[in-house]
Amino acid sequence: MPRPTPPSPETRALEAEQARHVSLRRIARLFRPHRGPLAVVIAVIVASSIVGMASPFLLRAVIDDALPHRDLRLLALLAAGMIGVAAVTAVLGVVQTWISTGVGQRVMHRLRTDVFAHLQRQSLGFFTRTRTGEVQSRITNDIGGMQTVVTSTATSIAANLTTVVATAVAMVALSWQLSLVTLVVLPPAVLISRRVARMRRELTAQRQSELADLNVTIEEGLSVDAAALHRTLGTGPALVDRFTASSARLTDLELRSQLAGRWRMATMGVVFAAIPALIYVGAGLPWTVGQLSIGTLVAFTSLQAGVFRPLSGLLDVGVQVASSLALFSRIFEYQDLTVDIADPAEPVELGELRGDVRIEDVTFTHPGGDRPALDGVDLAVPAGTTLALVGETGSGKTTLGALVARLHDPDAGRITIDGVDLRDMRLADLAGVVGVVSQETYLLHTTVRENLRAAKPDATDAEIEAAARAARIHDVVAALPEGYDTMVGARGHRFSGGEKQRIAIARTLLRDPRVLILDEATSALDTETERAVQLALDDLARHRTTLTIAHRLSTVRHADRIAVLDHGRVVESGSHAELVDREGRYAALAA
Template sequence: MSRAETFETELDAYRNRVERPLVRLFRGYAAGQRWWLLVGIVGSVLAYGALLVTPVVLGTTIDAVFNGKGAYTLPLVPAAWLPTDRAAQFRLSAAVVGVSLFGGAVLQWVRGVAMNFFAHGVMYSIRVDAYEKMQRLDMTFFDNKETGEVMSILNNDTSNLETFFDNALGDSVRIVVIVGGILAVLLYTNYQLALVTLGAVPLLVGFTWWFVRLIEPRYARHRETVGDLNTRIENGLGGIELVKTTATESYENERLRGVSQDVFDAQMDVLKLSYFYRPGMQLITGAALLATFVLGGLWVFSGPPLFFSGELTTGDFVVFVLLTQRLTGPMAQLSNVVDWYQNAKASGKRICGLMDVPVRIEDGPDPDPLEDPDGRIEYDDVTFAYGGPLRGSKESTGERPETGDGEVVLDGVDLSVEPGETVAIVGPTGAGKSTVAKLLLRLYDATDGAVRVDGHDVRDVGLADLRSAIGYVSQETFLFDGTVAENVRYGRFDTDREEVVAAAEAAEAHGFVERLPEGYDTRVGERGVKLSGGQRQRIAIARTVLQDPEILLLDEATSAVDTETEYLIQRSLDRLAEDRTTLVIAHRLSTVKDADRIVVLDDGEVVERGTHEELLAADGLYANLWGIQAGEVDSLPDGFLERATEPSADGRT
């Protein structure tokens, strides 16, 4: 069973509410490419209209030139312009056919270029807007959505839309022009025999309606399984080191086989029905061709059969056979249009669902400026629950369903940090330490209470102002696949090389960078895999040094490195923290014992606060944690182990 079958995320909920996604996307994005679309449609009409010229001219030529029956006429051409000599009539017929064939080829090229510019332009705009929307979504969205699923929307689903807007629209015009033109010519030539050919139309419509009803849920299922497959591949490649060190390659292979089997099964469900539909369409149109050929042939040989009346010339019969044969291809092509439509509809629902997910953390209509902040931080009776409704949000009034369990992670936290002061937050795993840091950055908003910087509620301050004032160094350092210099200056893109080097020197990174093969121009690989953990961390610190923030936020910045590297990193952090307001989230108590104040969290509540010496003297939770890390105690307080090993609402610390 796939992820999509086991629970519904917020994106799934909004996707399921989307109606007429292709109409919505067409209205929203086609306007910017309307001239290409207009050229493509006009080119299509003329190109496919040219295909009707040859059968009509051949029919007239056979009757008037070769059999000498009737006058030599061409549609839309005045009789006075036409020659009366048979040889001249033949030459004109050949010229008209040649011009129509050549002109049709040129118009097909124009049609193809225009429709591709239109389709790719629309795809480009949708992909960019979808990516920009994801950049604006708050972290709660990404907590509940796999990376592979999101990538599937940006890649596979936008590509499906491009295919629809190019191929399906173009072929739809082709079907309308050719089928409409053929039926008009047939009705004009001999309406009685045309009714035989038209008898297939109700069958084709009914068969297509049945197919659409059955294929739509199968396409939706197929798109979901593709998202699951992308997620599994992304997870397997992202965790390749863990896979290898635990010798679980066979386990991961089996998991990939499982989701690949789901994709295979879903795709086969689509293809089996499609392969039944296409031959069925061909059978119906082929039966129409056979009936037209038999009745028309009998009519030419022995007069009107059955209840038909009048004359059917050899030329008219040739026109019927040729045009009815050309009717078969477009009608059979209708199956591809339906396929593209259903596939694009499923993809369009996923894209529109993404566009509909609300951006809950964004600037207000008139955000307060945060210029040259002093760096005073306050947490005023802050309560937070992952997935719970936010104060003043639509969720809290019941207008939108909650998507999480609302388990409280922080409960009534009060904390203040004065400008230039260093305050450490410590506690067991799952106490809510990192959540405190993320509320300050406004990666999440408090469920109740307020977080303030210089007296401004962070919800009232512009996000760019707030986050540019805070330098954040976390345990999980992320580097982009670029050079060392590019990663150091990330966020300060106009910084020159001298400033980059100075920042690296301040972060104790310059020495190892100089020893890299190309120094600051060395590529670090995806997520910085070519560097050690300590090296990545020092690059991140150099990036923060270059930012020169007023507030420094350190979240377990040295917990994943060896002692020597920790010393180097800690020395650079101490230098960085001078004269700055610093909030330190720490697991190793030895790194924060010199902090101005230490706040102890347990189960989301502040249980102790004071200096290192004061907390040791109080002989509470902090003293027990210190004793454990220093090897001075052998036992834990009652209930501590249960709290420390209990996961938080979404697995965070």
């Protein structure tokens, strides 16, 4: 199996450039619905910071007044004040965490659901060109990676900034001369943090891209179909090598991301620790002795240690925010995708439809295609009749069926049902009008009952059983130990191909569509199973407008009309007998 090529340096650079251009205003808009709770959090933070500033002054009073004068009453009051300050700040901290975490989680929930809902509206072309593992990685890993930033960064900035300001004011009140010493370290600290932030932002973009590749490998290697494929092809060792290489690259990126700028930040930590030591040395010099009381000196150095912690926190938050911009960039990229197949601005309100389908001069080219898959197709399917589409592989049959189900929109021309253009219908209304049964039946990894109820959430058990009987699958399901509560397994592997097809038919029966598309629904089945499924399909198609796409001409002999497609064009149409008598393309296919 070919090993995927790691993203090129140009791709990495593009991702980093996108991260740099993420609008902070757009990120802030995520929090706009929660302005009230955030205001409360900020108020709590400010109150906590102000209350916390009392501790150094209480400490100075203990050292300079209570202890030298052995004033037990004052000492007790000061000690009680210290305990009270600690208790109040602890309670305020719990309140702050409770509110801020709740806001952050709600923002994450909204972001996840918005991205998921937006991707659900994308056309099949998006999912054709995008790896499933890539989509999963962005919804889970990227948004998960943003969680810490979203849930704690805003409050961390507010808390650290408030603490820094309050502490700086208190330090100036104690000694403005010593406060000037502290300012010396600020410019290099800010400069270093900016450089570290830039390094981590670029590494984060690379790491998430590699993580997406790893998820793709997992998706392609550990699903039921993939496991069977690799077992039969003997490609398991190659797949392990591919996974190992991807994991090794991810490990290297994780290590580089964690270590990026660590030496620089560690240097700043040493400088921060050295400042109090220098102050102690300065206070002991002969020409400074006696200018500061011991209590003031201890209180100041205590404040200074307190200001360095939130200052370091602010610098670290800046690095985290810069790193998270790469994640926001990847999520916003998906949110900004154009929806190709969307509800109309002013949808037509549908009444009772007869199911008259008209395909009028339709042309369509697949994205990236070099020639039209359909070229000027004109067909009419009167309500209650059957049109069969036949032709060689690649002639455009399945594409035409997909257009009728509006999985794509035509480049030119239009498709109508009872005179209403499909593009003027709500997608939900159209899904209720057009039902599809294809050769590739997809069943959800849940019970038979829930698979059927997916088509009609309010269906009763009696309706589900009636649909299963009509699809000739009830006896099979009822004979299982758990009946309709039997788990179908991943992609329905609990059942045979013919059984899955009949479950899909029962699911479509529950929707009761006026227009039915049968896309090669029996082509992969053996003769006996095909006969059982065909009987179910005949019952399903009765009194409905039906488009049947088939390779086996025996399944379409009784269609009201047959259209022969060749390279996207209708080259013949008529009944089976008429087309055979013409001795044209259809007769050649039937021979």
